[in-house]
Amino acid sequence: MVDVAVGVLIREDGRVLLSSRPEGKPYAGYWEFPGGKLEADETVHDALARELREELGLELLDSTPWFVTEHRYEHAHVRLHFRRSHHFKGTPECREGQQCGWFASNERTPGLLLPVDQAIVNRASLPEVFDDRTDTLTLSRTALQATVVRDRKARWVGARVETLDDVLKAVAMAFDFVIVEPENFDALLVDGEPRIPTYVNRAPAADLEKWQKKGAHGVKPEA
Structure with missing residues (x-):
């Protein structure tokens, strides 16, 4: 390697x-x-x-x-x-x-x-602040329980994850990003680094730099 x-x-x-x-x-x-x-x-x-x-x-x-x-x-x-x-x-x-x-x-x-x-x-052009109103991000809520056919009309496709196994499934399914809860973030890293671009849920935009230094791609503020 x-x-x-x-x-x-x-x-x-x-x-x-x-x-x-x-x-x-x-x-x-x-x-x-x-x-x-x-x-x-x-x-x-x-x-x-x-x-x-x-x-x-x-x-x-x-x-x-x-x-x-x-x-x-x-x-x-x-x-x-x-x-x-x-x-x-x-x-x-x-x-x-x-x-x-x-x-x-x-x-x-x-x-x-x-x-x-x-x-x-x-x-590389994923937005750093996840906006639910955007029409370029498609979030699959059931992606990890079923075979998913990627919607080719969407520019990016991702999933909510809770465990490292969920993360690895998202990687295997060629998703573009995942969304994690703040308290789970560190546990979903491998040797201190993410395996896929990661958004931190319920994190305010003001905390973007803090989370990026830890390895997050961006944040998803509360709606």
Whole structure:
């Protein structure tokens, strides 16, 4: 298992930074979120900051855990630690012969995205404050008790969860997010990180930053 730090850098206009894989690496020419392997004794944030500095000339000021997923490629089995950030300095410089650019979720990259990144580009624009009035979030209340056919008209689909087993079922069903009660949040982490973008129920918008530092994607205030 190879541990990899992956950065979801979000510009003020909501676009995220993507780059192509340089020649000589597996999947050369495919596009992905920037990042790289953790070195000995590095935290995920430190590894991501180093990779962004070395490969793209960016200074990462802060980042928060988003979720962890695993993927088996032909050349490696990787554990991807995604972190989000709005706080960085600099203009991306392609220092390894790659291409890079800022993209909205509905914009196509010049080349194919890596398989694991395709759905994650869409997740990157999940709102940080869950609003029940929005028509872009579909919450399935019975998703964990039955086979669910994803409503392709909805941009995101999620479920309410109470246990880690519920979380893992939501991951297996390729849901985009889950909603948890505040008192259950810590128990639903795996080694201190979420397995899927997570909203904290009944948390006010004023507490968004506090929960994001713990690993939440966002909050769902009381209606």
